[in-house]
Amino acid sequence: MNINEFAEKICSAVKKELGAGYRVECKEVRKNNGVILHGLLVLGEDRNVAPTIYLDTFLEAYEAGAAFKSILQRLLEICREDMAKGTVDMEFFRSFEQVRDRICYRLIGRKGNEELLEDIPYIEFLDLAICFYYAYHGDALGDGTILIHNSHLDLWETCTAELFGLAKRNTQKLFPWVCSSLTEVLGEMAGQEISPEEATVQEEFLQEMPLQVLSNVKRTHGAICMLYPGVLEALAAKEGRNFYILPSSIHEVILLADTGAGSAGELRKMVAEVNSTQVAPEEVLSDSLYYFDSTDKRVKIIF
DSSP: OOHHHHHHHHHHHHHHHHOTTEEEEEEEEEOGGGOEEEEEEEEETTOSOOOOEEOHHHHHHHHTTOOHHHHHHHHHHHHHHHHTTOOOOOGGGGOHHHHGGGEEEEEEESTTOHHHHTSSOEEEETTEEEEEEEEEEETTTEEEEEEOOHHHHHHHTOOHHHHHHHHHHHHHHHSOEEEEEHHHHHHHHHTSOOOHHHHHHHHHHHHHSOEEEEEETTOSSGGGGGGSTTHHHHHHHHHTSOEEEEEEETTEEEEEEOOSOOOHHHHHHHHHHHHHHTSOGGGOOOSOOEEEETTTTEEEEOO
8 A cells, every 4th residue: 555545544534534624635745855755634623723634654563463443543542632732823923023023944955855945044154045934833733843834935025135144143042952972962862871881982083083963952953053153163273183074964063073084085984875775764954064163263164
Protein backbone atom coordinates (compact mmCIF):
# COMPACT_ATOMS: atom_id res chain seq x y z
CA MET A 1 0.00 0.00 0.00
CA ASN A 2 1.48 3.37 -0.98
CA ILE A 3 1.16 6.51 1.14
CA ASN A 4 -1.69 7.98 -0.93
CA GLU A 5 -3.77 4.82 -0.61
CA PHE A 6 -3.03 4.65 3.11
CA ALA A 7 -3.94 8.32 3.62
CA GLU A 8 -7.24 7.87 1.75
CA LYS A 9 -8.07 4.81 3.85
CA ILE A 10 -7.26 6.66 7.08
CA CYS A 11 -9.25 9.70 6.01
CA SER A 12 -12.32 7.62 5.21
CA ALA A 13 -12.09 5.70 8.49
CA VAL A 14 -11.66 8.85 10.60
CA LYS A 15 -14.67 10.48 8.90
CA LYS A 16 -16.78 7.42 9.66
CA GLU A 17 -15.70 7.31 13.32
CA LEU A 18 -16.20 11.02 14.00
CA GLY A 19 -19.42 11.40 12.08
CA ALA A 20 -21.03 14.67 11.01
CA GLY A 21 -19.75 18.00 12.27
CA TYR A 22 -16.11 17.46 11.36
CA ARG A 23 -14.11 18.34 8.30
CA VAL A 24 -11.55 15.62 7.64
CA GLU A 25 -9.00 15.82 4.87
CA CYS A 26 -5.54 14.68 3.90
CA LYS A 27 -3.06 16.92 2.18
CA GLU A 28 0.54 16.95 1.04
CA VAL A 29 2.80 19.25 3.05
CA ARG A 30 6.07 20.53 1.61
CA LYS A 31 8.79 20.52 4.24
CA ASN A 32 12.41 21.61 4.21
CA ASN A 33 14.60 20.38 1.33
CA GLY A 34 11.57 19.66 -0.83
CA VAL A 35 10.47 16.71 1.32
CA ILE A 36 6.75 15.97 0.91
CA LEU A 37 4.88 14.58 3.93
CA HIS A 38 1.25 13.54 4.09
CA GLY A 39 -0.89 15.13 6.77
CA LEU A 40 -4.29 14.43 8.29
CA LEU A 41 -6.35 17.49 9.28
CA VAL A 42 -9.47 17.24 11.41
CA LEU A 43 -11.40 20.44 12.05
CA GLY A 44 -14.38 20.47 14.40
CA GLU A 45 -17.20 22.91 13.77
CA ASP A 46 -16.23 24.87 16.91
CA ARG A 47 -12.54 25.15 15.94
CA ASN A 48 -10.59 27.36 13.57
CA VAL A 49 -7.18 25.68 13.78
CA ALA A 50 -6.35 22.06 12.96
CA PRO A 51 -2.86 20.76 13.81
CA THR A 52 -1.44 18.51 11.11
CA ILE A 53 -0.89 14.84 12.01
CA TYR A 54 1.70 13.36 9.68
CA LEU A 55 0.79 9.90 8.43
CA ASP A 56 4.11 8.79 6.97
CA THR A 57 5.37 7.27 10.23
CA PHE A 58 2.00 5.58 10.78
CA LEU A 59 2.34 3.90 7.38
CA GLU A 60 5.77 2.64 8.44
CA ALA A 61 4.21 1.16 11.58
CA TYR A 62 1.45 -0.43 9.50
CA GLU A 63 3.96 -1.97 7.12
CA ALA A 64 5.94 -3.24 10.12
CA GLY A 65 2.89 -5.19 11.31
CA ALA A 66 0.81 -2.81 13.42
CA ALA A 67 -2.92 -3.41 13.11
CA PHE A 68 -4.84 -0.81 11.14
CA LYS A 69 -7.43 -0.65 13.94
CA SER A 70 -4.82 0.25 16.54
CA ILE A 71 -3.35 2.94 14.27
CA LEU A 72 -6.81 4.38 13.69
CA GLN A 73 -7.52 4.45 17.43
CA ARG A 74 -4.26 6.25 18.13
CA LEU A 75 -5.03 8.86 15.46
CA LEU A 76 -8.50 9.39 16.93
CA GLU A 77 -6.97 9.87 20.39
CA ILE A 78 -4.64 12.54 19.01
CA CYS A 79 -7.52 14.25 17.20
CA ARG A 80 -9.67 14.33 20.32
CA GLU A 81 -6.83 15.66 22.45
CA ASP A 82 -6.29 18.47 19.95
CA MET A 83 -10.00 19.24 19.63
CA ALA A 84 -10.34 19.54 23.41
CA LYS A 85 -8.07 22.60 23.34
CA GLY A 86 -10.74 24.81 21.82
CA THR A 87 -10.28 27.65 19.36
CA VAL A 88 -7.35 29.96 18.72
CA ASP A 89 -7.83 33.60 17.81
CA MET A 90 -5.35 34.17 14.97
CA GLU A 91 -6.51 37.71 14.23
CA PHE A 92 -3.43 39.02 16.07
CA PHE A 93 -1.26 37.71 13.22
CA ARG A 94 -2.55 40.45 10.96
CA SER A 95 -0.95 43.12 13.16
CA PHE A 96 2.78 43.69 12.76
CA GLU A 97 2.94 45.37 16.18
CA GLN A 98 1.59 42.21 17.80
CA VAL A 99 4.03 39.83 16.11
CA ARG A 100 7.25 41.85 15.86
CA ASP A 101 8.62 40.74 19.26
CA ARG A 102 8.52 37.05 18.31
CA ILE A 103 9.84 37.21 14.76
CA CYS A 104 12.89 34.94 14.61
CA TYR A 105 15.26 33.49 12.03
CA ARG A 106 16.69 30.10 11.15
CA LEU A 107 18.95 28.52 8.54
CA ILE A 108 18.02 26.21 5.68
CA GLY A 109 19.99 25.07 2.64
CA ARG A 110 19.37 26.88 -0.63
CA LYS A 111 19.85 23.71 -2.63
CA GLY A 112 16.63 21.69 -2.61
CA ASN A 113 14.55 24.63 -1.39
CA GLU A 114 14.44 26.64 -4.62
CA GLU A 115 10.64 26.48 -4.89
CA LEU A 116 10.14 27.46 -1.26
CA LEU A 117 12.54 30.39 -1.52
CA GLU A 118 10.47 31.89 -4.32
CA ASP A 119 7.65 32.35 -1.83
CA ILE A 120 9.42 33.56 1.32
CA PRO A 121 11.69 36.48 2.30
CA TYR A 122 15.26 35.37 2.94
CA ILE A 123 18.89 36.50 3.00
CA GLU A 124 21.65 34.50 1.37
CA PHE A 125 24.46 33.28 3.61
CA LEU A 126 27.11 31.21 1.83
CA ASP A 127 25.16 28.26 0.37
CA LEU A 128 22.42 28.72 2.97
CA ALA A 129 19.37 30.93 3.39
CA ILE A 130 18.39 32.89 6.49
CA CYS A 131 14.60 32.72 6.60
CA PHE A 132 12.08 34.00 9.10
CA TYR A 133 9.31 32.64 11.28
CA TYR A 134 6.96 33.66 14.06
CA ALA A 135 7.66 31.79 17.31
CA TYR A 136 4.15 30.97 18.49
CA HIS A 137 3.52 30.40 22.18
CA GLY A 138 0.08 29.89 23.65
CA ASP A 139 -2.00 27.67 25.94
CA ALA A 140 -4.08 26.18 23.14
CA LEU A 141 -1.34 25.03 20.78
CA GLY A 142 1.75 25.23 22.97
CA ASP A 143 4.97 26.18 21.18
CA GLY A 144 5.19 26.23 17.42
CA THR A 145 6.38 28.15 14.39
CA ILE A 146 4.65 29.98 11.57
CA LEU A 147 6.81 30.47 8.49
CA ILE A 148 6.76 34.03 7.19
CA HIS A 149 5.88 34.36 3.50
CA ASN A 150 6.18 37.23 1.05
CA SER A 151 2.45 37.82 1.45
CA HIS A 152 3.06 38.67 5.12
CA LEU A 153 5.48 41.43 4.12
CA ASP A 154 2.69 43.01 2.09
CA LEU A 155 0.18 42.57 4.90
CA TRP A 156 2.51 44.09 7.50
CA GLU A 157 3.95 46.72 5.17
CA THR A 158 7.50 45.75 6.10
CA CYS A 159 10.61 44.42 4.38
CA THR A 160 13.25 41.70 4.69
CA ALA A 161 15.77 44.08 6.23
CA GLU A 162 13.38 44.96 9.07
CA LEU A 163 12.60 41.30 9.67
CA PHE A 164 16.32 40.60 9.90
CA GLY A 165 16.84 43.35 12.48
CA LEU A 166 13.99 42.07 14.62
CA ALA A 167 15.01 38.43 14.28
CA LYS A 168 18.62 39.21 15.18
CA ARG A 169 17.39 40.64 18.48
CA ASN A 170 14.49 38.28 19.22
CA THR A 171 16.04 34.90 18.42
CA GLN A 172 18.92 35.31 20.86
CA LYS A 173 16.51 36.47 23.56
CA LEU A 174 13.91 33.75 23.07
CA PHE A 175 16.33 30.92 22.21
CA PRO A 176 19.70 31.53 23.92
CA TRP A 177 22.67 29.62 22.54
CA VAL A 178 24.35 26.74 24.31
CA CYS A 179 27.58 24.95 23.43
CA SER A 180 27.91 21.45 24.85
CA SER A 181 30.41 18.66 24.62
CA LEU A 182 29.41 15.66 22.54
CA THR A 183 29.30 13.61 25.76
CA GLU A 184 26.69 15.95 27.25
CA VAL A 185 24.57 15.87 24.09
CA LEU A 186 24.69 12.09 23.86
CA GLY A 187 23.66 11.94 27.52
CA GLU A 188 20.66 14.19 26.78
CA MET A 189 19.66 12.02 23.82
CA ALA A 190 19.84 8.91 25.97
CA GLY A 191 17.83 10.64 28.65
CA GLN A 192 20.03 9.22 31.37
CA GLU A 193 23.50 9.22 32.85
CA ILE A 194 26.06 7.26 30.87
CA SER A 195 28.10 4.52 32.51
CA PRO A 196 31.69 5.14 33.65
CA GLU A 197 32.91 2.77 30.92
CA GLU A 198 31.02 4.69 28.21
CA ALA A 199 32.27 7.98 29.62
CA THR A 200 35.86 6.74 29.40
CA VAL A 201 35.46 5.68 25.77
CA GLN A 202 33.85 9.01 24.86
CA GLU A 203 36.52 10.97 26.72
CA GLU A 204 39.28 9.17 24.82
CA PHE A 205 37.50 9.89 21.53
CA LEU A 206 37.02 13.56 22.38
CA GLN A 207 40.68 13.94 23.29
CA GLU A 208 41.52 12.86 19.75
CA MET A 209 38.67 14.80 18.15
CA PRO A 210 37.47 17.61 20.48
CA LEU A 211 33.92 18.12 19.24
CA GLN A 212 31.44 20.65 20.61
CA VAL A 213 27.79 21.00 19.65
CA LEU A 214 26.41 24.51 19.17
CA SER A 215 22.63 24.91 19.33
CA ASN A 216 19.99 26.73 21.34
CA VAL A 217 18.42 25.75 24.64
CA LYS A 218 15.45 24.18 22.82
CA ARG A 219 17.70 22.16 20.47
CA THR A 220 15.39 23.24 17.65
CA HIS A 221 16.53 25.23 14.60
CA GLY A 222 19.75 25.87 16.51
CA ALA A 223 22.15 25.95 13.56
CA ILE A 224 21.39 29.68 13.35
CA CYS A 225 23.35 30.14 16.59
CA MET A 226 26.56 30.34 14.57
CA LEU A 227 25.26 33.71 13.34
CA TYR A 228 24.49 35.09 16.80
CA PRO A 229 26.76 38.13 17.19
CA GLY A 230 29.97 37.38 19.11
CA VAL A 231 29.30 33.69 19.75
CA LEU A 232 31.91 32.17 17.45
CA GLU A 233 34.46 34.83 18.42
CA ALA A 234 33.97 34.01 22.11
CA LEU A 235 34.25 30.25 21.56
CA ALA A 236 37.38 30.64 19.44
CA ALA A 237 38.96 32.87 22.09
CA LYS A 238 38.13 30.33 24.80
CA GLU A 239 39.68 27.48 22.82
CA GLY A 240 42.55 29.56 21.53
CA ARG A 241 42.01 28.06 18.08
CA ASN A 242 40.05 28.47 14.88
CA PHE A 243 37.62 25.68 14.13
CA TYR A 244 35.83 23.72 11.47
CA ILE A 245 32.04 23.92 11.45
CA LEU A 246 30.22 20.73 10.49
CA PRO A 247 26.53 21.34 9.63
CA SER A 248 25.09 18.29 11.35
CA SER A 249 21.45 19.41 10.83
CA ILE A 250 19.18 22.44 10.81
CA HIS A 251 19.08 22.06 14.60
CA GLU A 252 22.77 22.28 15.46
CA VAL A 253 26.31 22.53 14.14
CA ILE A 254 29.41 20.73 15.36
CA LEU A 255 32.55 22.70 16.11
CA LEU A 256 35.90 20.98 15.73
CA ALA A 257 39.03 22.78 16.88
CA ASP A 258 41.63 23.09 14.13
CA THR A 259 44.65 21.35 15.61
CA GLY A 260 46.37 21.09 12.25
CA ALA A 261 45.99 17.33 12.23
CA GLY A 262 42.66 16.96 10.44
CA SER A 263 41.92 16.61 6.75
CA ALA A 264 39.30 18.99 5.35
CA GLY A 265 38.52 16.49 2.60
CA GLU A 266 37.83 13.71 5.08
CA LEU A 267 35.66 15.98 7.22
CA ARG A 268 33.64 17.05 4.19
CA LYS A 269 33.19 13.40 3.24
CA MET A 270 32.01 12.62 6.77
CA VAL A 271 29.43 15.42 6.69
CA ALA A 272 27.95 14.15 3.43
CA GLU A 273 27.91 10.53 4.63
CA VAL A 274 26.20 11.39 7.93
CA ASN A 275 23.62 13.52 6.12
CA SER A 276 22.74 10.70 3.77
CA THR A 277 22.56 7.95 6.40
CA GLN A 278 21.79 9.46 9.82
CA VAL A 279 19.87 12.71 9.32
CA ALA A 280 16.20 12.92 8.35
CA PRO A 281 16.01 14.36 4.79
CA GLU A 282 13.95 17.36 5.93
CA GLU A 283 16.55 18.18 8.63
CA VAL A 284 19.68 18.22 6.43
CA LEU A 285 21.31 21.66 6.37
CA SER A 286 24.22 21.29 3.93
CA ASP A 287 26.94 18.94 2.74
CA SER A 288 29.50 21.75 2.83
CA LEU A 289 32.33 22.12 5.34
CA TYR A 290 32.66 25.54 6.96
CA TYR A 291 35.49 27.22 8.81
CA PHE A 292 35.64 30.05 11.32
CA ASP A 293 38.79 32.14 11.29
CA SER A 294 39.14 34.32 14.39
CA THR A 295 41.42 36.71 12.50
CA ASP A 296 38.81 37.97 10.03
CA LYS A 297 35.88 36.86 12.27
CA ARG A 298 33.78 35.27 9.59
CA VAL A 299 32.49 31.89 8.49
CA LYS A 300 33.53 30.61 5.07
CA ILE A 301 33.11 27.48 2.98
CA ILE A 302 36.39 25.63 2.59
CA PHE A 303 35.18 22.46 0.89
